[in-house]
Amino acid sequence: xxxMIKTERLHITPLNLSETKCRVYSWTGMVSNQEEEDNxxxxxxxxxxxxxxxxxxxxxxxxxxxxxxxxILECGFICPPVQKIVEVWYYTSKEYMNKGFATxxxxxxxxxxxxxxxxxxxxxxxxxxxxxxxxxxxxGLTYLMNNKEMQVYNLQxx
Numbered sequence: 001x002x003x004m005i006k007t008e009r010l011h012i013t014p015l016n017l018s019e020t021k022c023r024v025y026s027w028t029g030m031v032s033n034q035e036e037e038d039n040x041x042x043x044x045x046x047x048x049x050x051x052x053x054x055x056x057x058x059x060x061x062x063x064x065x066x067x068x069x070x071x072i073l074e075c076g077f078i079c080p081p082v083q084k085i086v087e088v089w090y091y092t093s094k095e096y097m098n099k100g101f102a103t104x105x106x107x108x109x110x111x112x113x114x115x116x117x118x119x120x121x122x123x124x125x126x127x128x129x130x131x132x133x134x135x136x137x138x139x140g141l142t143y144l145m146n147n148k149e150m151q152v153y154n155l156q157x158x
Contacts, residue, residue: 006108011065076109102135119158121155125151141153
């Protein structure tokens with residue numbers, strides 16, 4: 001598994017299965033309600049339990065910390081590449097919002113994805129989440145379409 005993505009201000013590290021379980025079940029991460037916990041169990045933990053370890057980087061939580069060890073945000077991929085497309089997600093701690101950290105982290109994930117012959121990076125963002133839409137746009141993703149309550153953004157890499 002990839003050991004880390006380093007950006008100007010962040011060290012972004014993928015959690016292993018045990019660390020992911022601890023984070024989700026203890027609510028020490030950005031998970032803020034039962035619905036989010038259930039989604040992390042279904043789409044992260046259960047998928048990691050059956051996937052080969054080489055695929056864990058595509059399911060797990062990536063922990064982004066500053067050089068002092070402060071947890072700034074969590075991010076990651078929704079699943080392994082499908083037809084050379086990956087989807088990214090991100091949650092930023094309230095005290096670090098609007099400081100460019102999410103943009104920096106997602107740019108790091110995008111750069112990481114290019115090492116795996118990924119051709120498109122997308123993000124599904126709640127229509128009312130203006131801040132996350134701005135992050136996607138700053139990372140070069142452009143609006144693609146509406147999908148129920150979400151807006152889908154895409155960046156073509158190749």
